[in-house]
Amino acid sequence: MLDFETWTELLALYADYCATLDEGEWHKWPDFFTETCSYKLQPRENFERGLPLATLAFESRGMLKDRVFGATETIFHDPYYQRHLVGIPRVTRIDADVIESQASYAVFRTKPDGLTTPYNVGRYIDVVKRTTAGLRFESRLCVFDSEMIPNSIIYPI
Template sequence: MDLHNYFELGQLYARYASALDAADWEAWPDFFTEDCVYRLQPRENHERAFPLATLAFDSKGMLKDRVYGIRETLFHDPYYQRHVVAAPLVRRIDADGRIHAEANYAVFRTRLSKESTVFNVGRTIDEVVPTPQGLKFASRLVVYDSEMIPNSLIYPI
């Protein structure tokens, strides 16, 4: 992978985190292809090849439904997120340009009038494809390290 393409990959990861940190939920599905996969799974299940995931979406339409749920139907105490994402590690590039990459992440959560806490830590295992609109996630598996997550997971990671 040349420097320009690696820069574009890094920008995809950075723009993704920035959109989530800004609570720009409507932008979130646009980081994915139409027939994408987004899964959030505990590390233990991933390592044992168990299929159970905390969240599992199989299309961009399902991601848009989640955005609708965040905006219109889910009631919770508001909080802010801040993502810290490591530089992506490119594992492989297929002949068709599909990039297999991973990145470690940490998400901090700040509730109004409270101190910030570590919310979620893990890694993403991604398949990224070139499109006319730039690089997009075809598949994003978020593997979080802890078996425990606070009460509910509202926002995407």
């Protein structure tokens, strides 16, 4: 069972992660992860069938930093805003310094000259590790429900 302090720290990790992305503070995104981490965005069909193919897959904080550089400095795209709605995390396993949790998410996209539309909906499957800097994602798997996605996913989910 999680103690109250750890529970509130876990909730803050989820809330701060989303707020950082919603505010476009991309340079802060890698700081939510351990140095040797995994971040994947994978369709539900592949996840349920045990297939490894993912839309995005990064295997270290360095790769996350590279993605931020690419998304902010080299990739040309129409600007848009993201807004995350995330359910309360459901803790599925606890060890001494590791928490496994899952939460449903919905990400909406708004282009400056357009309407807000659903962008990506699914669930986070997380492994969260206690570090000297606090709780950090050791692994974040974003399993999205739809088989159809926009032609490009630029920013993290």
